[in-house]
Amino acid sequence: MIKRVMAGFLGGLMFLALLALPSSARALAVEPANDQTFDLPCQAAILVDEDSGTVLYEKNADEQRPIASITKVMTLLLTFEAMEAGKISREDTVPVSEHAYSMGGSQIWLEPGEEMTLDDMLKAICISSANDAAVAVAEYVGGSEGAFVSMMNEKAAALGMDRTHFENACGLDSEGHLSTARDVATMSREVLLHHPEVEDYCMIWSDSLRGGETQLVNTNKLLRRYTGITGLKTGTTGKAGVCISASAERDGLRLVAVVLGAASSEDRFDAATALLDYGFAHYESAAAPIPEQALSTLPVQHGTEPTVTLQYTVPDSFLVAKGGGAALQAELSLPEQLEAPVRQGQTVGTMTIRSGQQEIASCPIVAETEVLARSFDFCFRRLVESLLPERENFVQNGWGNALSA
Numbered sequence: 001m002i003k004r005v006m007a008g009f010l011g012g013l014m015f016l017a018l019l020a021l022p023s024s025a026r027a028l029a030v031e032p033a034n035d036q037t038f039d040l041p042c043q044a045a046i047l048v049d050e051d052s053g054t055v056l057y058e059k060n061a062d063e064q065r066p067i068a069s070i071t072k073v074m075t076l077l078l079t080f081e082a083m084e085a086g087k088i089s090r091e092d093t094v095p096v097s098e099h100a101y102s103m104g105g106s107q108i109w110l111e112p113g114e115e116m117t118l119d120d121m122l123k124a125i126c127i128s129s130a131n132d133a134a135v136a137v138a139e140y141v142g143g144s145e146g147a148f149v150s151m152m153n154e155k156a157a158a159l160g161m162d163r164t165h166f167e168n169a170c171g172l173d174s175e176g177h178l179s180t181a182r183d184v185a186t187m188s189r190e191v192l193l194h195h196p197e198v199e200d201y202c203m204i205w206s207d208s209l210r211g212g213e214t215q216l217v218n219t220n221k222l223l224r225r226y227t228g229i230t231g232l233k234t235g236t237t238g239k240a241g242v243c244i245s246a247s248a249e250r251d252g253l254r255l256v257a258v259v260l261g262a263a264s265s266e267d268r269f270d271a272a273t274a275l276l277d278y279g280f281a282h283y284e285s286a287a288a289p290i291p292e293q294a295l296s297t298l299p300v301q302h303g304t305e306p307t308v309t310l311q312y313t314v315p316d317s318f319l320v321a322k323g324g325g326a327a328l329q330a331e332l333s334l335p336e337q338l339e340a341p342v343r344q345g346q347t348v349g350t351m352t353i354r355s356g357q358q359e360i361a362s363c364p365i366v367a368e369t370e371v372l373a374r375s376f377d378f379c380f381r382r383l384v385e386s387l388l389p390e391r392e393n394f395v396q397n398g399w400g401n402a403l404s405a
Contacts, residue, residue, distance in 0.1 A: 043261025050254035068235030071171030080195035126201035131170040138169035202231035252285040303340030
């Protein structure tokens with residue numbers, strides 16, 4: 001067995017409690033900061049690493065509360081999924097029903113029978129948090145708002161958002177329409193990780209619709225106040241208070257800060273700023289490249305090919321403590337050779353990531369391709385192929401000389 005230690009390509013890894021969302025990252029069980037560490041002017045909050053789901057701070061994160069227009073994150077997620085599946089496109093024309101027209105709160109004053117492209121509807125939702133546009137899109141994607149809400153709840157269940165229940169597509173106060181800071185972080189990560197095009201809309205500061213007649217200004221003032229902000233969604237109602245799910249990125253570290261139940265818009269943005277500042281001050285994203293000394297192939301005995309290509313399943317990056325980028329080691333464990341047959345995807349070795357004596361992650365090294373075992377037919381064909389040049393030489397030289405004589 002070959003073992004090699006590669007030092008200094010990762011560092012200071014500190015993994016914390018994970019959200020219930022699939023991720024290639026690993027984590028140590030370390031308590032996240034909480035309201036005893038520092039408090040925030042809101043009822044509930046959470047800060048997570050976008051890539052791994054690692055929780056860095058939480059305050060009443062599992063307390064069920066109204067979430068106002070942050071609800072629209074799920075509406076956006078399902079809409080982008082429908083676009084990805086080819087069911088709809090941004091160029092589609094979305095009709096406005098009487099029901100969509102009747103929505104109160106923030107809106108773009110859609111009229112019954114009016115039509116607008118899905119692209120413009122998405123701008124209205126992401127920039128101005130338009131309730132009428134959200135319901136019109138929900139009806140277009142789901143057939144009716146009721147059917148779409150069922151889709152929202154099904155998606156929430158699939159994501160493990162166990163303390164979330166939706167009653168509408170826009171977030172207006174409604175009995176039983178509840179979620180938690182943790183669940184909001186889960187759906188925020190889902191849309192950011194799998195549909196980054198959402199940032200194309202959420203990062204627009206101002207725009208206009210209807211040929212300039214309707215002006216849109218983003219409700220997320222952090223776009224002008226916070227370095228690295230990438231989104232995502234604000235929300236305000238009487239029952240929910242003032243809320244935000246804010247995402248930001250600096251030097252490869254991507255964070256999601258959720259603030260629920262703030263008393264004012266300033267408190268909301270101050271709390272989100274404090275969370276993001278805390279994350280960027282204490283953590284960083286460390287690249288995890290495969291060491292240059294790592295083998296790219298392994299010899300295969302008695303196979304139809306002499307070697308097999310290796311694939312290293314190391315995550316692109318790891319969440320590490322700030323300034324701890326050089327303390328980790330990577331140990332490769334591989335055999336000298338393999339015996340055919342070798343299946344595609346077969347685990348043939350491991351790359352173990354350590355911090356001192358503590359194992360952080362064990363990443364499989366797999367066969368990228370299949371190598372079959374040699375059969376009698378294979379060996380016979382190879383024998384024939386090896387004799388063909390001699391046969392051709394005999395025909396050309398032996399018989400040719402005889403004929404010329």
